[in-house]
Every structure is written in C-alpha cells, then in structure tokens.
Amino acid sequence: MRIGVIGGGQLGMMLGSAAKELGHSCVFVDPNADCSASHVGDVLNYSFDDISFVKKLASSCDVVSYEFENVDTAILNALQKSVPVHPSLSLLEVSKDRYAEKIMLNDNGIETAKFRKVESEVDAHRAAVELGFPFILKTRRFGYDGKGQYFLKNNADLLQAVASIETFSHIAESLVPFDLEVSKIATRSAGGSIAYYPLTQNIHKGGILQMSVAPAFFSEAEHLNFLAEQQVEKICSVYDYIGTLAVEFFVCGKKLIANEIAPRVHNSGHWTLDGGSTSQFENHIRAITGMPLGSTEVSKKITMVNVIGTHVDSQEIKKLNGVEYDYKKSARPGRKLAHFNLVDASDAVIQQALSL
Numbered sequence: 001m002r003i004g005v006i007g008g009g010q011l012g013m014m015l016g017s018a019a020k021e022l023g024h025s026c027v028f029v030d031p032n033a034d035c036s037a038s039h040v041g042d043v044l045n046y047s048f049d050d051i052s053f054v055k056k057l058a059s060s061c062d063v064v065s066y067e068f069e070n071v072d073t074a075i076l077n078a079l080q081k082s083v084p085v086h087p088s089l090s091l092l093e094v095s096k097d098r099y100a101e102k103i104m105l106n107d108n109g110i111e112t113a114k115f116r117k118v119e120s121e122v123d124a125h126r127a128a129v130e131l132g133f134p135f136i137l138k139t140r141r142f143g144y145d146g147k148g149q150y151f152l153k154n155n156a157d158l159l160q161a162v163a164s165i166e167t168f169s170h171i172a173e174s175l176v177p178f179d180l181e182v183s184k185i186a187t188r189s190a191g192g193s194i195a196y197y198p199l200t201q202n203i204h205k206g207g208i209l210q211m212s213v214a215p216a217f218f219s220e221a222e223h224l225n226f227l228a229e230q231q232v233e234k235i236c237s238v239y240d241y242i243g244t245l246a247v248e249f250f251v252c253g254k255k256l257i258a259n260e261i262a263p264r265v266h267n268s269g270h271w272t273l274d275g276g277s278t279s280q281f282e283n284h285i286r287a288i289t290g291m292p293l294g295s296t297e298v299s300k301k302i303t304m305v306n307v308i309g310t311h312v313d314s315q316e317i318k319k320l321n322g323v324e325y326d327y328k329k330s331a332r333p334g335r336k337l338a339h340f341n342l343v344d345a346s347d348a349v350i351q352q353a354l355s356l
C-alpha cells in the first residue's frame with residue numbers, strides 16, 4: 001500500500017522504516033524537504049496548514065496517518081472525504097485540548113489531576129484558591145515537552161506567570177505527588193483486537209522524556225498494568241480507534257492518575273524497536289493497512305535513552321552495546337536528536353548511558 005504520513009520527523013521516519021519492511025511505501029508531508037523521514041520515503045514539501053497538498057496526497061495514497069497531534073482539522077476533514085485517515089479524528093480533536101481531554105477521561109471513569117479552565121486572570125486566581133498551591137498552569141493547546149507550563153509554588157509565582165501571559169487559554173492542574181511516571185502503549189486493529197505493550201516506566205527531566213524502561217518492574221506494576229489495559233481498552237472502544245496510541249499516567253501508590261493521551265506512536269514506546277517483539281511503529285502500520293497485529297510479548301528488559309540537545313558519539317553508544325536510532329537532525333537545545341536502546345543492561349551501564 002501507499003501510505004501518506006503528515007509530518008516527517010523521527011516518528012515519521014520510524015513509521016516509514018516499518019512500512020518498508022512490510023512491503024509498503026510512504027509519502028510524508030513536511031515543510032522541510034530534508035526532514036528525518038526523507039531518508040525512508042518521498043516528501044511532499046508543503047507547510048502543514050497549506051490545504052493545497054490534500055488533493056495530491058489523497059490521490060496518491062491508500063491510507064493517511066499523522067505523526068503529531070496538532071494537524072489542522074480542516075485538512076484532515078478534507079482528506080478523509082477521499083481517503084481513509086487513521087487514527088480517528090474524534091480522539092485526535094480531544095487530545096489537542098488538555099481541558100477537553102481531562103473531561104473525556106473523567107467521563108470515562110479515568111482519574112486525572114484536579115483541574116480548572118483558566119480563561120482570564122480572575123480564573124487563574126480562582127484556580128489558586130480552589131486547587132491550592134502548588135499547581136501547574138498549562139496552555140490548553142500546542143504544549144509539549146513541558147513547553148508553555150508554569151509551576152506555581154506561591155502567590156508571587158502566580159502574579160509573575162499571569163503578568164507574562166498575553167492570551168489566556170489555559171488549564172490549571174493540581175500538582176500530583178506521584179511516585180513515578182508510566183505509560184501504556186497499545187495498538188488496536190480495525191477489527192477491534194488490541195495488542196498491549198507492557199507498562200513502561202518513564203523518567204522526565206525539565207518536562208522532557210529522558211529515559212524509558214520496560215517492562216516496568218516496581219512493586220505495583222502488575223496490578224497497574226492490568227488497570228492501564230482496562231482504561232486503554234475503554235478509550236479505544238469509545239473512539240473505535242485504529243492504530244497505536246499512548247496514555248501517560250502518574251503512579252500514586254496503588255492508583256493511576258492519567259496525564260495525557262497521544263493518539264499516535266510515542267517516544268516512550270521507542271524501546272519496542274528492540275524488545276524482541278513487533279515495534280509500536282510496525283503495529284501501527286499493520287493496523288492502518290488492515291494487516292493482523294504482531295506479538296507484543298517482551299522477555300527482556302529494555303532501556304531507551306533519549307539524546308537531547310547535543311549529539312552523542314555513536315562509538316560511545318556502541319561501547320555500551322546500545323542500538324542507536326539517529327534522527328539525522330542538527331543540534332539545538334532541547335531538541336530530540338536520537339535515541340538508543342539498551343537490552344538487559346546493568347544499572348552501571350544505564351548510569352553511564354545517562355551521562356553520555
């Protein structure tokens with residue numbers, strides 16, 4: 001099949017590699033002709049909000065997917081008039097807006113942090129009273145990797161944040177005193193079967209994912225893995241979801257508190273490339289092209305380390321027996337440039353990996 005993917009970043013690149021292995025081909029829409037995915041498929045060189053690529057993409061593809069959430073709704077609606085678009089646009093719309101996302105989660109019986117809509121300075125002060133300090137103020141849309149977030153410890157922080165915000169379209173969230181962070185990656189086929197990956201433990205630094213370990217091995221992991229599966233199943237069936245998705249959670253004792261949903265392949269699932277089973281990318285391609293899903297059983301411990309901001313010497317990664325995935329990007333502070341996976345690595349090796 002010919003698969004169209006909106007976005008040609010590293011997620012597109014890894015989707016493209018998986019598609020090739022399965023005998024499909026990809027065309028990516030990206031404003032950068034030299035994007036990461038250009039190494040594994042063709043690129044339609046358009047800006048993401050340029051509706052003129054719709055006709056070209058729809059006429060040349062059997063199915064269309066996307067690698068990031070903030071794809072223009074009008075474009076996706078126009079596309080799906082002539083070509084199937086997966087995953088479901090309805091869940092995508094909800095996941096673009098942190099406020100709508102939390103309402104949807106609660107409506108489906110899934111616990112989140114306490115939250116309030118903040119549309120004005122007055123709302124921000126009211127949220128402080130109702131939620132109490134500390135709390136987090138986040139933009140409802142376009143926030144990722146901790147961008148657009150204010151961590152507010154007291155009234156002085158609140159006044160400073162409020163003064164720097166030009167337009168209020170925010171959500172206030174109570175700070176969750178979590179023990180750790182996990183995510184659940186799963187893929188649902190068009191027929192409704194779901195392949196669940198084991199629970200993944202995630203470590204963030206400055207709001208950016210630094211490391212993931214799977215299967216998660218803390219004391220409540222088995223019980224919480226089961227709980228996460230039930231929650232993912234609920235979301236998938238409500239939205240008749242097709243493809244890979246990720247749900248990020250905070251772990252508080254024996255409880256899961258959902259933080260966000262990504263209706264796409266996810267950074268915390270990159271370890272699946274070396275887990276000995278079908279990767280999240282391959283299963284996504286399988287789902288959207290109507291192929292049966294592959295096994296998600298994992299028998300080894302995999303650690304994924306993100307390379308952020310500055311490049312790391314590939315030889316150093318090799319010395320640790322790491323498998324590197326280079327996104328072929330230029331270095332920039334905070335930018336994800338590559339990741340590497342370590343199979344059954346000792347704590348000492350993981351520490352070395354984190355200090356590269």
Ligand code: AMP
Nearest residue numbers: 113136144145146173174175176204207
């Ligand atoms: P987000 O952009 O919502 O994925 O947040 C990025 C990271 O900030 C999360 O992975 C957490 O480490 C932290 N964080 C976000 N929201 C909260 C919260 N309500 N309570 C505690 N930590 C949070």
